[in-house]
Each structure stands twice: as C-alpha cells, then as structure tokens.
Amino acid sequence: xxxxxxxxxxxxxxxxxxxxxxxxxxxxxxxxxxxxxxxxxxxxxxxxxxxxxxxxxxxxxxxxxxxxxxxxxxxxxxxxxxxxxxxxxxxxxxxxxxxxxxxxxxxxxxxxxxxxxxxxxxxxxxxxxxxxxxxxxxxxxxxxxxxxxxxxxxxxxxxxxxxxxxxxxxxxxxxxxxxxxxxxxxxxxxxxxxxxxxxxxxxxxxxxxxxxxxxxxxxxxxxxxxxxxxx
Numbered sequence: 210x211x212x213x214x215x216x217x218x219x220x221x222x223x224x225x226x227x228x229x230x231x232x233x234x235x236x237x238x239x240x241x242x243x244x245x246x247x248x249x250x251x252x253x254x255x256x257x258x259x260x261x262x263x264x265x266x267x268x269x270x271x272x273x274x275x276x277x278x279x280x281x282x283x284x285x286x287x288x289x290x291x292x293x294x295x296x297x298x299x300x301x302x303x304x305x306x307x308x309x310x311x312x313x314x315x316x317x318x319x320x321x322x323x324x325x326x327x328x329x330x331x332x333x334x335x336x337x338x339x340x341x342x343x344x345x346x347x348x349x350x351x352x353x354x355x356x357x358x359x360x361x362x363x364x365x366x367x368x369x370x371x372x373x374x375x376x377x378x379x380x381x382x383x384x385x386x387x388x389x390x391x392x393x394x395x396x397x398x399x400x401x402x403x404x405x406x407x408x409x410x411x412x413x414x415x416x417x418x419x420x421x422x423x424x425x426x427x428x429x430x431x432x433x434x435x436x437x438x439x440x
Contacts, residue, residue, distance in 0.1 A: 285348025
C-alpha cells in the first residue's frame, strides 16, 4: 500500500475538514513487535474499515452540526458502540464532538429493522465489524442519495469493496451490477416473499436506468473540498 493516500480528519470548531496525505505505515500508532523490534504488518482490511468509519463519522458530524440528527440517529449505532469505535479506532478524536449526552438509543423503524436483519443475516459470522457495518448501512440507506454517498464514501467502488468484504455472499449475488441500494431492497423483498417490481424482466422494464444507471456522481467529499477551495 506504499504511496497510497490515507484519509485523515482535521478537527476544527467541531466541524470536519478532509485532507489527503501520504500513507505512512511507519507513523501509525501501533505498538512495536516484541520480537524483532520492527513495526508489525498493517492489515489493509483493517485500514479500509477505518477509512469507511471515518467517512461515516464525518457525515454524522455534518448532520449533528446542522442540527439534522444526533450521533446515534446519523450512524445507527448505540452510544456504547460509538464510544467503542472512537476509543478503539480514533483515540485522538474528542468524543465530546459527537454530543453523545444529547443522543438516545432508538429502536429502528420497521423498514430499517428489516434491512438491518437482512444484512446481519449475511454478515461474516462472529465478526463484530461486520455486525457494526450492518447497522450503519441500514441507517444510512434511509437517506435519499446513492448508498455510497449516504455513507460519505469516495465512490461506488469503495461501497462494493465494503459489501464484498463484510457481506460476501450477499454482494456476490449482484451479478448484473445493479445499484446497491436497489439491490438490497430487491433482496429484502424476496426475503419477505413479494416483489416491488412488476416488469417481466429487467431488460423489458421502462425504468431500467433507475436500477442500473451510473452512480458516478461527484462525491460529497469532492464538493466539500471544492467549497473549501472557493472560500
């Protein structure tokens, strides 16, 4: 992964700003190996998970700052889950930025609950990270944009990687490259024994682009950087 960029969060007055900086494994806060005295190898999957969490938390902070949601409403995680994520993955981030004292642990509404159960049933067995992402994805899917944008990711490819990593069987079923949010809802409908689509086949559907059209819009992160550059 040498030479790749690493996503960082700059905290200033409670609002996130994103900056790209070179990926430097030698500067990561890992303990040294007790044997050879060398830095241990960094698991790329762990680093990617942290990148996704950073994106989600950044979107959550934007909504908190705008008064649109609390931390638990924005992420789908409980206060205890959020504290664990911040303490374990982002120890230098002030927990107070998320105003957890103003948040409550709410039960998901029926639509979100069904989607969460679908994802949990397809998550990697015994993997707390997969279970956590099931909750996050189900909550963020309630937003109105493409799912990768709902999560604050850079592009659709990152969402595909996230789903393939933590929900491999579910992700592998999207053989026709359907939009991920559409695909998840189709799987949900099939699991419940009905269909939201009345077309005899996708190719004969008059709304084909709605399910299979491009998702490569400008990311939320790019818009933020462009706004900063103009100010």
